[in-house]
Structure formats: C-alpha cells, structure tokens
Amino acid sequence: MDFRFDIITDYMPFFLQGLKVTLGVSLAGVLAGLVLGLFIALGKMSTNRWVRLPFNIYINIFRGTPLLVQLLIIHFGIVPLFMSPSNPVISLVIGLSLNAAAYIAEIFRAGIQSIDKGQMEAARSLGMTRVQAMKLVILPQAFKRVIPPLGNEFIVLLKESSLGSVLAAPELMYWGRAAAGQYIRVWEPYLTVALIYLVLTLSLTYLMNYVERRLSTDDKR
Amino acid sequence: MISVKNLKKSFGDNEVLKDISLDVSPQEVVVVIGPSGSGKSTFIRCLNMLETIDSGHVIIDGKDLTDKKTNINEVRTDVGMVFQHFNLFPHKTILENITLAPINVRGVKKAEAEEKARVLLAKVGLAEKASAYPDSLSGGQKQRVAIARALAMEPKVMLFDEPTSALDPEMVGEVLEVMKQLAKDGMTMIVVTHEMGFAREVGDRVIFMDNGYVVEQNEPKALFDAPQHERTKAFLSKVL
Numbered sequence: 482m483d484f485r486f487d488i489i490t491d492y493m494p495f496f497l498q499g500l501k502v503t504l505g506v507s508l509a510g511v512l513a514g515l516v517l518g519l520f521i522a523l524g525k526m527s528t529n530r531w532v533r534l535p536f537n538i539y540i541n542i543f544r545g546t547p548l549l550v551q552l553l554i555i556h557f558g559i560v561p562l563f564m565s566p567s568n569p570v571i572s573l574v575i576g577l578s579l580n581a582a583a584y585i586a587e588i589f590r591a592g593i594q595s596i597d598k599g600q601m602e603a604a605r606s607l608g609m610t611r612v613q614a615m616k617l618v619i620l621p622q623a624f625k626r627v628i629p630p631l632g633n634e635f636i637v638l639l640k641e642s643s644l645g646s647v648l649a650a651p652e653l654m655y656w657g658r659a660a661a662g663q664y665i666r667v668w669e670p671y672l673t674v675a676l677i678y679l680v681l682t683l684s685l686t687y688l689m690n691y692v693e694r695r696l697s698t699d700d701k702r
Numbered sequence: 703m704i705s706v707k708n709l710k711k712s713f714g715d716n717e718v719l720k721d722i723s724l725d726v727s728p729q730e731v732v733v734v735i736g737p738s739g740s741g742k743s744t745f746i747r748c749l750n751m752l753e754t755i756d757s758g759h760v761i762i763d764g765k766d767l768t769d770k771k772t773n774i775n776e777v778r779t780d781v782g783m784v785f786q787h788f789n790l791f792p793h794k795t796i797l798e799n800i801t802l803a804p805i806n807v808r809g810v811k812k813a814e815a816e817e818k819a820r821v822l823l824a825k826v827g828l829a830e831k832a833s834a835y836p837d838s839l840s841g842g843q844k845q846r847v848a849i850a851r852a853l854a855m856e857p858k859v860m861l862f863d864e865p866t867s868a869l870d871p872e873m874v875g876e877v878l879e880v881m882k883q884l885a886k887d888g889m890t891m892i893v894v895t896h897e898m899g900f901a902r903e904v905g906d907r908v909i910f911m912d913n914g915y916v917v918e919q920n921e922p923k924a925l926f927d928a929p930q931h932e933r934t935k936a937f938l939s940k941v942l
Contacts, residue, residue: 602752603789603848607803607855608779617802621793 488669492660499653500677506570506652507639510577514638515631517578518585523615525590536586543583549644552576556648569650573642581638588634592627593619625696632689636682643678653677703728703890704749704859709758711744718744720914722758726859731891733901733922736911737937742894745911746861749892750781763858779807782852786864788844790836790851796823797832800851808855815854822850826880842873846880853884860884862893898941902926910934 524536543551556572564571596619604614643654657674661667704726711719718741726732734742747753749760751767751774760767765777791799800819804810810818823829826846836844845865852860862881866874878900885891885904895901901908902922909919910929918925918934926942929935 597787597789599785599787599789600791603783603785603791604803605775606750606752606778606781606783607851608775608807609803610775613806617806618791622791625793 485664485666485669488660488664488666489673492656492670492673495656495659496653496673496677499651499656500681502570502645502650502652503639503642503654503681506573506577506642506645506650507635509574510581510638510642511635513574513578514581514585514634517582519589521582521586522589522593525586526593540583540586543580544587548576548580548641549647551580552644552648555579569645569648570652572648573645573650573652577638577642580641581634584634584637585631588627588630589623591630592623595626596622628689628693628696632686632693635689636685639681639685640678703730703763704892705759705761706749707759707761709745709748709760710756711741711748711753712756718914719748722914722916724909724916724919726890726892728858728890729888731885731889731893731904731906732909733905733907734892734894734909734911735896735898735901735937735941736917739913740911741914742911743863746863746892746894749859749861750778750783752783775807779803779855780858782855782857782860784845784848784852784860784862784865786867788836788841788848788868790844790848792836795833795835796828796839796847799836799847800854803851804854819850819854822853823847825883826850827876840873841869842876845869845873845877849877849880849884859890859892862891862895864894864896866895866897896941898926910937912937 521536521539525533525540527533527536552572555576556567556569560567560572560575600618600622601614604618605611609617642652645652646655646658649655653674657670660670664670704724706722706724709719709722710717722741722745724732734746736742744753748755749762751760755768758768762777763780765772767774767777791802794802797816797819800822801810801812801815804815804818805812820829820832823832826849828843828846828850831839831843831847836847839847849860849865865881866877869877874897878897881891881893881900882904893900893905905922907919908922908925910917910925910931910933912933918929918931920930925934926938929938
C-alpha cells in the first residue's frame with residue numbers, strides 16, 4: 482500500500498484551522514457546560530419536588546437521546562428561529578454545552594452528595610444559611626472530588642465535537658472528511674485526524690492529572 | 703434560657719421523642735444520659751432545629767423555634783453545637799475553621815476574628831496548631847478545635863452531642879477538661895454523654911432518658927446514688 486504523505490501536507494493548513502475550531506468549540510462547551518451544569522445540579526437537589534421536576538426532565542432528555550439527533554434538531558430546527566442562515570459553529574457550541582451540562586450536573590450532584598452530611602450540619606449550626614454553607618463549605622470540597630469525572634467528561638466532549646462535521650462546522654473532522662472526499666482516500670486523512678484527536682485527549686489527561694495532584698497537595702491532605 | 707414544651711418527634715412510624723418538657727436556666731449544666739436509642743441525640747438536635755420538630759415548642763432566649771417568623775439562622779448563632787464526629791471543615795486551616803462563621807455570618811472583620819480565634823485556641827491548648835489542617839490533628843485535638851469554633855460565635859448556650867464517644871480513651875480527658883473549664887466560666891450547657899464521671903462532677907442536673915421520655919431528673923448525686931425508677935436503676939447498674 483502506498484501512503485500518500487502529500488495529501489497530509491496539502492491539507493495540513495486546513496487541519497490546523499480545524500484544530501483551532503475544535504479547541505474553541507470544546508472550550509466554550511466545557512465552560513458553558515460547567516456553569517449550566519452546576520445550576521442544574523443545585524436545582525435537582527432542591528427540597529421542593531416541583532422545582533426538581535424540570536431539572537430532572539432536562540437531564541433525562543439530554544442524556545437519553547443521541548447527541549447527533551440533538552445537534553440536528555438544534556441546527557436545523559431551533560437556531561434558524563433566531564438567525565438565518567444558522568451558523569453551524571454556533572449550533573455546535575449550543576448542542577455541546579446543553580448536552581455536557583446534563584452530564585456535568587450529575588457529576589456535580591454526585592460530588593456534592595458525597596460530602597459527609599455532618600459538614601452541612603456543622604455549617605448550619607454555626608448560623609450559616611444553606612447558600613453560605615454550600616458556597617463556603619460543601620462546594621470547595623465537592624469540587625476537588627469531581628475533578629476526575631469532569632476530566633472524563635471533557636475528553637468525551639472534545640471527541641464528540643467531531644459530530645460538528647455533520648453540520649458542516651469547519652472543525653477538525655470536517656476537514657478530514659473533506660480531504661477524504663477530495664482524494665477518495667481513507668487512511669491518510671482519517672489517520673491524521675485520529676492522531677490529532679489522540680494528542681489532544683492525551684494532553685488533556687495529563688493536564689487533569691496535574692490539576693488533581695496540585696489540588697491534593699495544596700490542602701496537605 | 704431554654705424552655706422545651708411537649709416536644710414530639712417521629713421518624714416515619716417510629717416515635718423517637720414522646721412529649722418532652724424541660725427548662726434550663728442560664729449558666730446551668732444539664733447532662734442527658736440514657737441507653738442508645740433513647741432519643742437523647744435527637745432531642746439535643748431538635749434544640750437547634752437540625753431535626754424538624756413535629757409538635758410542641760422549643761423556646762431559646764425568648765425565641766420560639768417552631769414559630770415560622772423566627773429566623774432560625776439567627777437563633778443558631780446563639781446556640782453552639784459540638785458533634786460526636788467533630789465535623790471540622792477539612793479544606794480549611796484550624797484558624798479558618800474558627801473564623802469562617804464569625805466573618806461570614808456575624809460580619810466580624812478578618813483581623814479581629816483571627817485575634818479572637820487565637821485567644822480561643824490558646825484557651826483549648828492548641829495555639830500552635832493555628833495554621834495546621836484538621837487531618838493532621840488527633841481526635842481529641844479536633845474536638846477541642848470544634849469547641850473553639852462553636853465558642854467563636856459567642857453563643858449563649860452550648861450543646862454537646864456525645865462529644866467524647868468517637869475518641870480514643872486516652873483523649874477523652876483533654877476534651878472533658880475543656881468542657882469543665884467552660885462550665886466553670888458560666889456557660890449554659892446541655893451535654894449528651896456516656897461519661898458518668900463528668901455528669902456527676904460537672905452537671906448541675908442529670909436527666910435520664912429512655913424510650914423517648916424523660917424518665918427521671920435530679921441533682922447528679924441524688925440521681926446516681928438513689929435513683930427512683932426501675933429503668934434508671936437498671937441502666938445505672940450497667941454503666942457505673
């Protein structure tokens with residue numbers, strides 16, 4: 482089998498461009514997902530079942546249906562209501578954020594509920610409100626525990642951003658498919674794209690391990 | 703100071719507190735004893751609403767906790783609580799553990815709160831541990847910090863829920879010593895404990911609870927030496 486490196490060099494500028502979009506979209510998805518996820522987690526832990534209900538429904542819908550379906554509905558159904566023509570990168574960011582938020586919410590909830598209930602009792606017995614106790618006592622401890630599962634979620638999100646190629650969002654996978662289509666070749670573009678994703682996820686793994694270690698030594702625990 | 707009237711509390715079908723009434727005067731040290739499952743921990747937890755109250759009234763310093771208009775957070779600032787398992791905040795230093803609530807709840811300035819915390823730490827004999835983290839402390843040290851943390855809010859009453867039950871035997875003494883000093887300083891205290899020596903020596907009044915009732919209460923000497931009820935006698939014969 483001849484391996485045509487010239488295809489890779491030809492397309493490298495596009496791959497790099499796609500890489501930037503992939504990184505940007507993933508970062509935006511992670512950040513929005515974190516904020517939204519924390520909000521949903523707190524909502525789902527409300528003592529009022531009617532407050533809990535919409536958050537439960539949200540999580541069930543976004544975890545229970547394929548991201549690809551969600552992206553298609555968002556891009557061709559929902560975003561066009563607000564902008565025309567709809568921008569695939571924006572649709573991708575929205576879809577990834579909403580989807581990640583559901584998973585991140587469950588990660589946060591598990592982290593918060595893993596904190597000994599004596600912590601909340603001690604905080605409340607000192608006169609703190611529920612919100613103060615959450616902010617000052619529970620969340621800082623929970624945050625450290627959710628780093629490993631959050632790392633997993635970030636990796637999943639980075640890889641799933643490749644579904645953006647279906648919407649023609651010019652991210653990494655999109656350019657891989659473009660190269661494959663132009664040259665009618667499989668190995669060169671897809672292996673290159675896979676390799677770039679692998680480098681990204683491995684870097685992310687090391688980064689998360691580093692953060693985890695830093696946080697655990699900070700507290701001398 | 704504290705007035706409990708016809709307090710009742712159930713967990714599901716299990717009625718844990720069946721009509722408890724009790725008055726505690728300022729500066730009084732009341733020790734609650736009884737077999738496990740008698741409801742004594744639930745009782746003391748009702749006094750700052752860590753457990754909801756099904757019926758009856760708990761009035762602390764003139765404020766009825768069961769009244770919906772009462773701000774429970776405000777009442778709690780006046781009621782210090784010490785737990786069996788310390789419940790120190792592991793992500794904060796000892797000093798931060800003590801200053802956290804005064805700064806954020808009382809609005810005390812940081813420098814002032816820290817100065818006060820150091821005084822309290824010296825009082826419980828742990829001045830040198832200010833910048834340590836809880837996990838580096840022994841059980842007895844943790845519990846003394848927990849007492850200092852509660853005192854930092856300048857409470858009018860201190861509640862102790864089996865403060866020495868989770869400690870190794872050799873550390874019980876150091877915690878009881880701090881509590882004795884506190885009683886001597888005139889703090890109003892309610893103490894749930896199995897330390898009969900402490901009850902006898904420090905208590906102004908001992909309350910024997912069993913099966914959700916206050917069975918008997920008296921001065922320590924009278925209760926320990928001449929219990930009136932069969933159940934009190936049976937319990938004391940096992941623990942003394």
